[in-house]
Amino acid sequence: xxxxxxxxxxxxxxxxxxxxxxxxxxxxxxxxxxxxxxxxxxxxxxxxxxxxxxxxxxxxxxxxxxxxxxxxxxxxxxxxxxxxxxxxxxxxxxxxxxxxxxxxxxxxxxxxxxxxxxxxxxxxxxxxxxxxxxxxxxxxxxxxxxxxxxxxxxxxxxxxxxxxxxxxxxxxxxxxxxxxxxxxxxxxxxxxxxxxxxxxxxxxxxxxxxxxxxxxxxxxxxxxxxxxxxxxxxxxxxxxxxxxxxxxxxxxxxxxxxxxxxxxxxxxxxxxxxxxxxxxxxxxxxxxxxxxxxxxxxxxxx
Numbered sequence: 001x002x003x004x005x006x007x008x009x010x011x012x013x014x015x016x017x018x019x020x021x022x023x024x025x026x027x028x029x030x031x032x033x034x035x036x037x038x039x040x041x042x043x044x045x046x047x048x049x050x051x052x053x054x055x056x057x058x059x060x061x062x063x064x065x066x067x068x069x070x071x072x073x074x075x076x077x078x079x080x081x082x083x084x085x086x087x088x089x090x091x092x093x094x095x096x097x098x099x100x101x102x103x104x105x106x107x108x109x110x111x112x113x114x115x116x117x118x119x120x121x122x123x124x125x126x127x128x129x130x131x132x133x134x135x136x137x138x139x140x141x142x143x144x145x146x147x148x149x150x151x152x153x154x155x156x157x158x159x160x161x162x163x164x165x166x167x168x169x170x171x172x173x174x175x176x177x178x179x180x181x182x183x184x185x186x187x188x189x190x191x192x193x194x195x196x197x198x199x200x201x202x203x204x205x206x207x208x209x210x211x212x213x214x215x216x217x218x219x220x221x222x223x224x225x226x227x228x229x230x231x232x233x234x235x236x237x238x239x240x241x242x243x244x245x246x247x248x249x250x251x252x253x254x255x256x257x258x259x260x261x262x263x264x265x266x267x268x269x270x271x272x273x274x275x276x277x278x279x280x281x282x283x284x285x286x287x288x289x290x291x292x293x294x295x296x297x298x299x300x301x302x
Contacts, residue, residue, distance in 0.1 A: 011047035045175035049195035055093035057197035071098030085114030159242035168198025219262035
């Protein structure tokens with residue numbers, strides 16, 4: 001039997017819980033999953049890497065067959081997903097149904113970094129060096145950031161990717177894009193999206209932190225420990241400052257970070273956003289998904 005997982009028509013961080021709920025309901029008994037994106041009209045980088053993580057988890061869930069993926073039918077959506085590098089990565093995870101355009105992944109466009117696999121520390125270095133020059137130009141010219149901020153951006157990108165290498169126990173993906181944020185902010189933003197289907201924050205931190213938290217230990221407690229308290233599974237001095245460093249950088253530039261893992265989600269919410277700081281009891285979804293948003297500085301009153 002094949003179980004259906006609908007991909008939202010507008011697939012981003014706001015509709016991700018709808019997708020996670022559909023995945024959680026369908027992903028049982030090792031049955032084959034069909035991810036239906038035929039009616040999807042738009043997807044953010046967060047949606048694309050999240051869909052890959054779901055495919056990664058479904059393929060490793062005991063089924064002898066790859067999960068199915070029905071590609072979007074909208075031509076412009078197909079073109080964007082292709083240029084964003086999604087189908088290049090999806091081909092290894094899914095049996096894809098639908099005609100795909102012959103478009104090369106973007107090299108120079110608002111897609112600053114196409115969907116890129118991260119499996120080892122070497123991949124992190126390659127990602128940062130690949131994007132640094134182009135991102136620096138975008139951050140300075142389009143977002144109005146001080147050129148010094150570009151070093152912090154590289155750090156944030158590196159640490160978000162490094163989280164996969166150190167905590168996931170499996171590979172993941174990163175994508176970076178600059179575009180106009182049409183919600184309350186109405187400014188240009190740069191978005192970093194990172195996702196994996198690994199062990200998640202709770203499992204990663206459990207050996208060193210569960211006794212300290214006792215009965216309060218949970219996915220939400222693990223996320224609070226990692227983002228708010230800067231705790232890592234590594235005991236050596238100097239480790240575990242990655243997320244804390246990202247948080248400090250984003251506070252300076254009025255940015256946002258949200259991390260989802262297991263059944264919980266935590267966010268550092270800037271004044272221009274209306275997100276919820278901490279959510280628990282969400283549909284179970286494997287691994288960790290990280291969203292970082294850096295807005296244009298000072299040109300528009302939110």
